[in-house]
Amino acid sequence: MPTSPATLKEARRLRDHFAAQGAVVVKADVLQSADLLLDLYGEDIRARAYLTADPLRGEMVLRPDFTVPVVQMHMETYADPARYTYSGKVFRKQEIDETRANEFTQVGYEVFDGQNPAAADAEVFAVIAQGLAGIPLRAATGDMGVLMAAVRGLRTTDDRKAALLRHIWRPARFRALLRRYGSGEVPPLRAALLNAADPFVAAGANIGLRSRAEVAARIAALRADAQAKPLALDEIALIDAILGLRATSTDALSVLRDIAVDMPAISGAVRRMEARLNALSARGIDVDTLEFEGSYGRTSLEYYDGFVFGFYASDRPELPPIATGGRYDALTARLGQGRAVPAVGGVIRPDLVLEVGKC
């Protein structure tokens, strides 16, 4: 669908707004190499992105968002601090809700600043909120960093923590893992495998790339895991308390500080949240009314690992979020071959701004 002149005008207004904050206007190719995106996001992105084959360049994808190309571009120049803005179309298949647009314009603002992450978080949120001023919106926020710190602080094996962290974006599987680690039960078939004198007695010939040594290594890991002490119920209760948290930011901070008494591992993340709330206040955001949800951000694409936020139309619950964003430090580490740059950013959909603004 061609972008309407009104949407183009709104996109220009938003991009100018971001540029006025000192952001450099950048562009990205519409066709991106699919390998990197598929490796980063897996089949979820394949289900959502338009893939096409190029006989010379291999699989290409119509850009599903700007974050990855902007991070790549930044990693080549490596200015710090740096601010970027862009405006352009992104393309996503809509298999679940066919009424949603499969190509739409995004205007983004990305900040790469390692000096003061709390201030950068607040800046992105506040700058996007200013761009949306006057529109009836509800803001939702969360902090993936708190949940990740809580998992890292559990008194259990590193393997179990790694498994939980890996599934932090898949709530059902995360929950199933917590339950299993808390119960201390070993499923009967697995118990038989672990007790077998020779687990490979009925294995037959090995086929495929996964070697017998890899199978043996996993059996050894499973044996070690069977010896691990069950996760304490009070620790699971603390994770549940974080996930179930739904309050104003000020109240949420107070609850999290209580939780940090029993779970000191989250203290650092809670201090970062406090610094962020102070920075938000300094930018005129009323944190006494700003919503905070402990599980917000868990079902989006798995690259946010700190502050996350979204703006929703107050009286149009059927619409996708008008703006979304968050911190993605780990993504820059993945794309920078070990060289990480703290980064936070967000995007606005000008078409939705107009649609909601009209009401």
Place this chain on the structure above:
Amino acid sequence: MLKLGVPSKGRLMEKTFDWFGARGVTLRKAGSEREYAGAVDGIDGVELVLLSAGEIPRELAVGNIQLGVTGSDLVREKLVNWDRRVTVLAPMGFGGADLVIAVPQAWVDVDTLDDLDAVAAAFRAKHGFRLRIATKYHRLVRDFLRDAGVADYQLIDSQGATEGTVKNETAEAIADITSTGETLRANGLKILSDGLIHASQATLFRGKRSDWTDAQRKTLKTLLGTLDI
């Protein structure tokens, strides 16, 4: 005219003809054996269209045919939000096959999707790429694995001889149709205990488009009465 799409060859066509015949509606190929034209006896207003089973879902969805017989797996794989585009009129009790996830028998440490997920994580860390699952049922497999919370895998397209991909080292696991599991076993594979994605069978579908004529609606009513559905 109410157009009925039926698979154009093989056992699926014969069984479909038998199924309708047993219910008083005779379907047959018109003209020579090689011709893809059909005829219907026992009811007026129904036209037989012989098509590839794989094309029937799409033809139903766009309204080129109003009724169709095909595997329930093909409808689910080929149509987005299939249940908004077609309705099941009758499961037909033949053409049964299970879409399953299978891994090498040598993976003695793997019995469930849980195991597959854990192995996928370790495999990716060791080999530097996502564990490959060969299939032609991309949508069904992806939805199934997403619901099960399996990560770190990738789907590799395989339109035939999928059971051989593991041995050939182009995939680590497969998702394919099987009726007895014999071919899987012969290729050194085993089915995950919770790896049944869909139990498919030949099914009579109707398209859900709203542009049917009154005559078509009346013919359908008569047909359903004759077939006793």
